[in-house]
Amino acid sequence: MQAQVLVGGRWRDARDPQGSFRAEDPTRAEAIGPAFPVSGQADVDAALAAALGVAPAFAQTPPARIAAFLDGYAAAIEADADTLVALAAEETALPAEPRLRHVELPRTTGQLRQAAAAVRAYAWTDPVIDTAAGLRAHRAPLGKPVLVFGPNNFPFAFNAIAGSDFASAIAARNPVIAKAHPSHPATSRRLAELAHDALVAAELPADAVQMLYHVDNAVGTRLAGDGRLGAIGFTGSRAGGLALKAAADQVGVPTYAELSSVNPVFLLRGALAENGAALAQEFFTSCTMGSGQFCTNPGIVVLPPGDEANAFEAEATRHFAAGAPRPLFSRGVQENLVHALASLVHAGATVLAGGDVGGGQGYRHQPTLLRVDARAFLAAPAALQAEAFGPTSLLVRTRTDDELAAVAAAFEGNLTATLYRAVDGSDDATWATVAPRLRARVGRLIANKMPTGVAVSPAMNHGGPYPATSHAGFTSVGMPAAIQRFTALHSYDNVPDHLLPPELRDRNPGGIARRIDGRWSDGDVGATS
Structure with missing residues (x-):
């Protein structure tokens, strides 16, 4: 029996799978654990339909509930650390101590909590108000799903269902379709179980987080080229990322891909x-x-x-x-x-x-x-x-x-x-x-230090010119900048105050930092500073 996929807000058997695979213990070159399905077009279509169906409502979700999910998910990962570390160590041969338990797992939960803090502070929305022109603008949800491809080298911190791309897309109130990496499917399944439970506990739509373990290249490329997606986050090989980007470019889907780097x-x-x-x-x-x-x-x-x-x-x-x-x-x-x-x-x-x-x-x-x-x-x-x-x-x-x-x-x-x-x-x-x-x-x-460490900081740029990434203007690490990859710039012209998004109204009871007539302010529009 194959492991179930998380599609349409529930765990279910894969429909029309194109085969199966098992994880391997790299130290012995032996298959371990259960069989996982290679999803075909039926699962991909179902996941996309479910994400599209929930996207408009998810974009309108109160920020407090998004933040509650991110914080709750981080706490659940910490509570399940023993299981997660054991699974990841067996599937990747990365050392449980200190790498997985004391470095990567805290980094993962820290990213989730930093995303939650950015959500509560509206930090990623970058509100701008021009009273003379009657214009107001901010960063807003895409209103479409984000497709995230996870890499092999970070089973927690860049996992498609738990890493920075995932946290950023959810913080911007976009549903996520996660394509896990086949190098660590059991680790990804456990993370997905925790994410699903945290989503339900936060009273968010269950369809907002879905996960497939693996798809073949043709199915993945076809999905990347579906214009109904809002964006793609990818970390992996240059060849794989460029193939996905080429398909996405044909339909105008932005692709934020980390591809390769020699770090001189x-x-x-x-x-x-x-x-x-x-x-x-x-x-x-x-x-x-x-x-x-x-x-x-x-x-x-x-x-x-x-x-x-x-x-x-x-x-x-x-x-x-x-x-x-x-x-x-x-x-x-x-x-x-x-x-x-x-x-x-x-x-x-x-x-x-x-x-x-x-x-x-x-x-x-x-x-x-x-x-x-x-x-x-x-x-x-x-x-x-x-x-x-x-x-x-x-x-x-x-x-x-x-x-x-x-x-x-x-x-x-x-x-x-x-x-x-x-x-x-x-x-x-x-x-x-x-x-x-x-x-x-x-x-x-x-x-005067080697490049290996990547601090999760608002001042971090984990990006760079092509071919390091597909877009030099964005980072995949560091909140709130990482969140802004998965947003749209929304401008409002002469719209009445009560019809504006909360962060663009005259009143600012939450003390959000906004640029008002060229100056940063945490006060109301028209207030003297």
């Missing part, structure tokens, strides 16, 4: 002189954390000329050579990594350490460090900055400061770029040359 790290000469051995350890730890299966993994490290860079390379090579093979999420991840490394070598890179699949059971790969000189990198920048998803990184060796700047200018869009500078200021002139070339190419510019 520049180690400047003074920083290496001050702390080169410690930086080699820090780099190795960051690169192999979570088996390198992070979107912010430091995939390329650019080194200046000089003996300090030679010493760093030798120390980093020693760490990588001594590192044990790391478990990967799936056979597909392992095969893609092997192919990516072969492509880097074909483009001119040399393997310094590792380079092969791991021994023993399961899906594993050796920590792998490669090297290429700057001339070769600049001759084939596209091939040599292709993402290798796993515990791998490429050192780019420059001979001059001019090459350092040229390499910075050759990068395509990334989520992050990092520069390590000396604390005595001796690297500041080089920073002034390199940083501007990186600034237009990344969402987050970092000084």
Whole structure:
């Protein structure tokens, strides 16, 4: 018997499934748990119809009830932490302690609660009032469903039924159709059960949250190209995201996709002189954390000329050579990594350490460090900055400061770029040359720390220029900005006060921050400040 899908506000058997699959234990390469359906067009059509049916009413839901759901869901996840952590650890091989229990699960509940706070404060609505022109505007629900595709590498914090895309879409009062990732179906099912119960407890429409475990590519692409959707949130491979975006673009559905990133790290000469051995350890730890299966993994490290860079390379090579093979999420991840490394070598890179699949059971790969000189990198920048998803990184060796700047200018869009500078200021002139070339190419510019961590902060930008994401103007982490992806800009011209949305009326009893005639105010329209 196959697991049931959450469609139309209830758990039921899949209709006309196109097969089934089971989760795998990556450490043993063995199937575990029950069978889960690969949903066909019947389930997709039913989920879309249910979401469309509830969308208008959900858009009118009082914010307090949306916030109650988000808070209640966060509390339910915390209360069920033992079950969730055990499921996710078995399905992903990520360590239960501290990664899942003490890092990712609190991040997930924190995101949900931050979304709830943004809902209560109307922070995502960005109200603007122009009394002279008689115009008022704000961010409002799309009035249509949001389709969310979850990735393999964050079973909680980016899960289609619990992560930032989910929390953001719900905060903006849009129904969500979640397409879980097949790498962790039992974890997703348990989260969906908790979400459904919290939704009912908050007296919200049960159809507002639905989940399918898996669909084949043709069905998923067809759904993405349905113009009745309001938006799509996607985290995953570049090829998969671009295929969905191409279908959505045909019908004008906005797609907010996180696609790929190598997150270049520049180690400047003074920083290496001050702390080169410690930086080699820090780099190795960051690169192999979570088996390198992070979107912010430091995939390329650019080194200046000089003996300090030679010493760093030798120390980093020693760490990588001594590192044990790391478990990967799936056979597909392992095969893609092997192919990516072969492509880097074909483009001119040399393997310094590792380079092969791991021994023993399961899906594993050796920590792998490669090297290429700057001339070769600049001759084939596209091939040599292709993402290798796993515990791998490429050192780019420059001979001059001019090459350092040229390499910075050759990068395509990334989520992050990092520069390590000396604390005595001796690297500041080089920073002034390199940083501007990186600034237009990344969402987050970092000084003196590895890019792996992503704080859930209103000031975070977890986004960047293409191909890091499909839209450089938005972030998938950090409230309220992440919520605004799933909104529409509504303007009201000469509409009577009592017919306006509450946050645009003259009275402001809740003290919402609004821009009134060009000035921020938490008072009523016409009140003296």
